[in-house]
Amino acid sequence: MSKAQQISEIIEKIGWGKYNIYLFMIIALTCMLIYYGTALGSITAKEAAKDWGMSKFAMSQLGTAQLGGLFIGSFIWGYIANHYGRIMVLRLCLIISIITFLAYTFSVDYYMAISIIFFQGFGFAGMLSTAPPTYYECCPPRKAWTMVLVSWSLCFGLILGYFVAFITVIAGDSGIGRWRWVSGVGCVLSILALIGSRWLLESPRYLDLKGQGAKARDVLKEIARWNKSYDLPQMETPIITYNSNVQEDEELEIEELIKPAEKVEFKELFCIHHIKKSIALAAIGFFGDIGYFGLIEFMPFFLNNIPNKITDDASVYGIIILQFSIGSLGILLSSKLVDTRLGRKWTIIISYLSCGVFVFLFFIANSYWMILVSTILIYFFNYIAFSAFFLIVPENYPTNIRALGQAWVNAASKFGGVLSPFTLGFLIEAPHGVLIGIFVIALSFGVIGIFGLLVKETRGRGMDAVSLSDTIKD
Template sequence: MDNERLVYTLDEAFTYVGFGKFQVLLLLYAGLGLFPEAMEIMIQSFIGPAIKSEWRLSPTQESLLTTVVFVGLLLGTYSWGYISDNYGSRKGFYGVALVASLTGLVSAFSPNYLSLVTLRGLVGFGLGGGSVFVSWFLEFVPASNRGLWMVVLELFWTLGTIFEASLACIVMPRLNWRWLLALSSLPSFAVLLLHGLVPESPRYLCMAGQTADAHRVLEKVALKNGKKLPSRMLLPDNIARPDNEFSVPEHNPLLSSSAHKTTQFKSGFSPIYSLFSSRLIRTTFLLWVLFFAETFLYYGVILLTSELSVQQSECGSALSLQNARDASLYIEVFITSLAELPGLLISAVLLDRVGRKMSMTILSVLTFIFLIPLVIRQEVTLTTGLLFGARMFVNGSSTVACIYALEVYPTSVRATGSGIANGVGIVGGVICPLVAVALVTGCHQPAAVILLEVLTVLSIVCVLLLPFETRGRELADTL
């Protein structure tokens, strides 16, 4: 008991200082980091047809412009997560912003198709570090209201999609796709310029044995929030609380534990090995399947919205293709993106009240219910309403899944673990258009909807099998 009065942990520190002005500033920076990735995903819908017409590309060449971005995102999720876990989030921010901003701007001046494909792939690689911003912000938020503020952070993704649709609506009819690429790179430049003002994560600093630096960051947080830190000694959570679920074994020497962990998490593939440890292997595989299913569902619902909501009569009519090419596409994408806002609100209300697992289960069940009527062709207005509801709930479920993945992994592998899970989800995003669009345009709407329903059930099963509930749980530092 005497020792407990002499020390405090990082979780206790953030409980003392609360969520205040300091975290709001970090929220804005982390949100700014998510913004360009969402814009990049949306921009593919607008530049592809224009470039195809100007350069007379084949459908395969046009599709490659999108595929190469997803491949870049897939490689970037692990690469930037590894850099963040091993060398700190600030180095990850710098690399992400530098690569994304420069290649994004230069791609606007591409002289030919090959150079454009190469540069767009590099843009995707740079923006694959979105999970680094999310995991960094997570480590500054008190456990008591972590769920709410993580949902608020995810709101920046939706705002990014809405902003890109609005920007395309203004730029494309008046200028051209090169201007849209150039202007869309500006948020990444803003992330780069503000990089020097953001602090390193105290959890990373403690993991690296830099407890004094971590304490200085906490003092800045307390000062900005108008609070005071306890007059005790800061110790990493796993040292101060040896009963922590992810604590180091008791036989590890206390004084050498920080140095030992620093060597361990800086070794080549230790983050990967940790994901397959006896404690995490079940969670890791279930999260991979969950992220694949959720991402496939998310893009599947979006594709169904654009393919089905505009069909007035017969299957596969030319009307859907025409709408995908004219200016109304920008307004349509803008409106459908708004469906995600109530989904985020519902997830914010649920996840701190009923828990992460129950929230994902409820939202997935609602997604399933909204998709059921679409097995049979419905009237256009009803189809649009059902798809809006499905998109609302699948977006909420995906958001909670992202938060859960960040919370369940310890600090030493948080960015890597969540980044790889996102990468597996990206694979689902790549496969989805190939399968879903082929089914819908081939007059197989029931098969497309049934496929989405099967994936919804699969995601529910994965959630129920996940071994940990993370609501209100302190973040762990090591395995």
Template sequence: MEKVLEQKSSYLYLVLIAAWLGWVFDGMDAMLYNIVMYPAIHDLLGVSATKAQIGYYGGLVMSCTLLGAALGGILFGILADYIGRVKVLLLTILTYSLMTGLSGFAHSWQELALYRGLTGFGIGGEWAVGAVLLAETWPDLRRTFAGSFMQMGWPVGFFLAAAINFLVGTHGWRVVFFVGALPALLTVFLRTQLKEPEKWVRDHARRCELKLTNKYETEEDKEYCHFTFRLLFSPKYIKYTIIGFLLSAVALFGVWGATYWIPAIVETLARSAGVAESAIHGRIFLAITLLNIGAIIGALCFWPIANKFGRKGAFLFYFLTGLILIPPIYINAKDFNLFLMLVPIIGFIGNGVFSGFPIYLPELFPTKMRATAQTTCYNGARLVTILSPFFTGLLIGIYHGNFSYAAATIMSVYVIGIITLLFAPETKGRSLPE
């Protein structure tokens, strides 16, 4: 009996490490483009390219990545409900790895945009499918720890991307992308070690039986067998779909608005403080490092907070502290060293709240539509939050170039999150719905 329990515990951690590594490499491949965007676009446009052109076309390529992530996430989520969590997880990792590698062969910005868009397909799908696999494998009382640990992988991926650029970046941006293809090797190992969750296996068997006999007891059974996506908007589930979407949109809109302009603010403060031009990039790197340290701590802290105060209580903590603490940090961003000291708080709140989604979203929907629901809520929100940098840019114009005031104003989005929580169900202590 003890040996069986030990084997089961070992498998739980194998699934956790697999989902975590998938998310680490997801973050890494996403960040690699951000790091090499300038030299890559400059090279593809030619030596006569201006900074404005590099920024414009670089932004278009980034938009293709974000759009691919949103659409690919929804597609892979639906697929995971029909053919299995493990199969689709491996497919997403393979997709973003190989497309990152192919990015190194691009000969035009349009070709790079295509490869990055397909990279986004894998990036968008991996998180939700990995989170569902984790939720359906880990026991109810320990699921908050697993979800928080998995979410911590994204900022770790950012560090890994920076390390790759540091180690091989001198050989050119193409080599950086080639190294980004290495996570594909992870799928070879995972394919032999992982198995589909029992919850999905039972549900899939029922789906196959209904299709075989063609005897549907309810209209929901029919939708469930043919197109799960429509169930999200049925009277039974639409409330949870709206709640999941709004919470995801608030968190995504908040983190883009809060963190996107940190490099610009740091550069402005550094110049005001008389920091040498050659040292400014180092200060920006330091700020991003501190932001990600705060993000890692924030991700891990969601676990004990959710266990103590419930899922809604944990979301409320992050939204409320974001609303109270982040605006004063930005509005009073006048001292360079003080701002650097406070940057981890922004990472803790803005990024830490995302640990709630691999925990809470799977608890809102039954097995038959869990992956579809998770990816649609989260990636549907991504489509909306693509506008966040644009909206922040408009605010910068209104505030006459003041990045700090614009970022502070964006934080009011957390009010929507707090209102949404009033209608959200508490799922602490409940088993995953079947």
């Protein structure tokens, strides 16, 4: 039995308890801040354009700048986290989040705002690269499906951002821009997340791969103490070796064939064992974010310019809140679908294809209720797919490259997110630009189906139970 499997069995024996609930809450709050910041960019683009005298295309570049920071930061933070620890990176990036939300609140012009939001995205990249692996590696294997629920916190960040803006419409903003209120609340939430992270423990899998077996055992004992599980089995001394001449028919555990964490580099993601999945997962993230961030960034504009226009601010924000709130119920359904015969793979494929269909329905909508229903269904299927994707990514990589794999997929995803506001911002200025933009979003969801076929199903396999031959066949 590999050392990683021993750790999995111990975590399973310890079971779900107070520490897992605490970890879930802090990781969920951290992830929530990322998409809360996305909502902030969209709200600013709508509210501050007149004050700053900027075009819609220029304002859309706020989203591009933030996602650009996410794209660049994913590579950097993924490397740092793999060498110096997930928790250290997580806390440092929460500090960046506090500073940037606070500074953004007092932005005096467009150029100051776009500079700050870029660095905010850079910090978000570290949070997104470390939060999912941190949660997943401390989670009992039978509770791995709760990763799907962690993804709901990203959606909740969007809901909360637009809800704060909606409240300022109803209650008044006291002469202060709505987007400034949204940013100020983000600063407070970041402070709470940083304080809450005080008791987070480093991943025992990561510590063991770094050769810190004693610390890994101490972490497992601390988790057992939190969860009031006192029957803690002992781990054997690990013997982890790297064999560069493994034959395809050797049914050996990946975790027994990996390099020590300190020697791993990004090129490991593109070795014969991982290149196919790395390309396919990156493509899914890339095209998924083109469609998703295109909808988020331009939904207020689309609602103002589709055939049956909606122009009242309260109605616009109200519809967006309903879209996210009801659509996010898809995550609950996804938590069940990923463990059915559909598995992770077909849940992703079918749901993204459904998104593309309902994007077209949204454009031809000729009544308020048709607009509401079509957009809710877009987000419903999008969140089913996204949450399944959120689970399948860490399951596809062994512990020693999991943070790098997560960072790679995040970077590819955010590159799609960077292109989306820039491209759509240019298109909507052209004749029939709204129609073309919506078609691009629908097409991006459809392309995912092709790349989804290349991904290996991980249902029932577990993060440590992948044989080398399975990996090669991926």
